[in-house]
Amino acid sequence: MARYNVTFEPAGVTVQVDPAEYPYGHHGRPGSLLDIALAHGVPIEHTCGGVGACSTCHVIVESGWENLSEAADEELDRVELAPGNTVRSRLACQAVVGGDVTVRVPDWNRNAAKESE
Numbered sequence: 001m002a003r004y005n006v007t008f009e010p011a012g013v014t015v016q017v018d019p020a021e022y023p024y025g026h027h028g029r030p031g032s033l034l035d036i037a038l039a040h041g042v043p044i045e046h047t048c049g050g051v052g053a054c055s056t057c058h059v060i061v062e063s064g065w066e067n068l069s070e071a072a073d074e075e076l077d078r079v080e081l082a083p084g085n086t087v088r089s090r091l092a093c094q095a096v097v098g099g100d101v102t103v104r105v106p107d108w109n110r111n112a113a114k115e116s117e
C-alpha cells in the first residue's frame, strides 16, 4: 500500500506513514494529523482529547489540502473559533491523511504544548 509523507512545520519534521498502520494512538480520528503527530513526537495541543470540541489542535495546511479528508460542517464551525484561523485551517484531530501533506503548527499552539511538558 502507498506510504505518505507528512511534514510538520516549522519543526521541519517529516514522517512517513502507512495507512495500514492507522490508528497510531488514541487521539483524534485514526490517521488524523493529530494521531500521526503525537505518535511521532510532534507536540500539538489537544485539550478535548481529539474529539473536535475545542479547536486547540488547529493547524494550517501549506500543501496537500486535497490529500486530507473533507471537513465536516462541525469541524468548519469549530475551526472558525481558533485564533489565527485562515482559509487553509483544519483541526488536526479531524483531518485524516490520505496522501502527502505539509502543515504548520501555529506559534501559540507549540508554546502551549511546551509549557505542558
Ligand code: FES
Pocket (backbone or CB within 6 Å): 045, 046, 047, 048, 049, 050, 051, 052, 053, 054, 055, 056, 057, 058, 091, 092, 093, 094
Ligand atoms: S483536539 Fe480538540 S478539536 Fe482537535
